Amino acid sequence: MSTEELPPRESMEFDVVIVGAGPSGLGAAIRLKQLNPELSVVVVEKGSEVGAHILSGAVMDPVALDKLIPDWREDADCPLKTEVKDDRFYWFTETKAIKLPNFIMPPLMNNHHCYIGSLGRLCRWLAGKAEALGVEIYPGFAATEVLYDDKGAVRGIATGDMGVAKDGSHKASFTRGMELCGKYTLFAEGARGSLTKQLVAKFSLDANSQPPKFGIGLKEVWQIDPSKHQKGLVQ
Incomplete structure (x- = not known):
């Protein structure tokens, strides 16, 4: 079946379309409804559930959450329960760990105002x-295409078609994706967002920016003796 033979997509209109149900996308959706409850806001998320594509464990600064939902500490369902009580930094050699004094560390390494928790659970x-x-x-529903109007402005996104086989052929269950159109479209895809990369290139959004900086993070999950666990310790 060629592209010309595909049935037209169904379309839905919103005031704001948000791509990505991470902290930024959900935070923006909440703030928009706080400012104007009458706005129609939709969030699309490629993960099978909200939080599925979020790095699970994190040390989080609550400054933005304090502004967005000031009473979150009183909410029994909020997953942020453990406040950082102690920061410890070590220099590892082959045989020992040498503790570094905290006063020599830059201010950004001070976690005492932060909370330890699951970012995935926080997103849910x-x-x-x-x-x-x-x-x-x-x-x-993954956003797979940016939609433009006749003037070249972004008018929304389209979600991917369902029921497509690995060879590109259409299964009996084939259904076209949806067009979600909005007066404003917010891309909150994260650091590796494919549609965001397209927009950066199309509109030269990085023309007056410094080159991007990248870092590699390694995550390990350890099981330790519960008797050795110290609540609130970041080490």
Whole structure:
């Protein structure tokens, strides 16, 4: 089946379309509804559920959350429960760990105002807050195409077609993706967003920017003796 033979997509209109149900996308959706409850806001998320594509463990600065949901500490369902009580930094050799004094560390290494928790669980909690305000959230729908109007401005996104075999042929279950159009489209895809990369290139959004900086993070999950666990310790 050629592209010309594909049936037209169904289209839905919103005030704001948000791509990505991470902290930024959900935070923006919540703030928009706080400012104007009448706005129609939709969030699409490629993960099978909200939080599925989020790095799970993290040390989080609550400064933005304090502004967005000031009473989050009183919410029994909020997953951020453990405040950082102690920072320890070590220099490792082959045989020993040498503790470094905290005063020589830059201010950004001070975590004492932060909380330890699962960012995935935090996103699921934020999704509940957003839905309670009337935000529509569609997990399991990847935004695969940017839609433009006749003037070249972004008018929304299209989700991917369903029921496509590995060889590109269409299964009996084939259904076309949806067009989600908005007065504003917010791309909150994260550091490796494919549509964001297309927009950066198309509109030269990085023309007056410094080259991007990249880092590699390694994550290990350790099981330790519960008797050795110290709540609130970042080491």
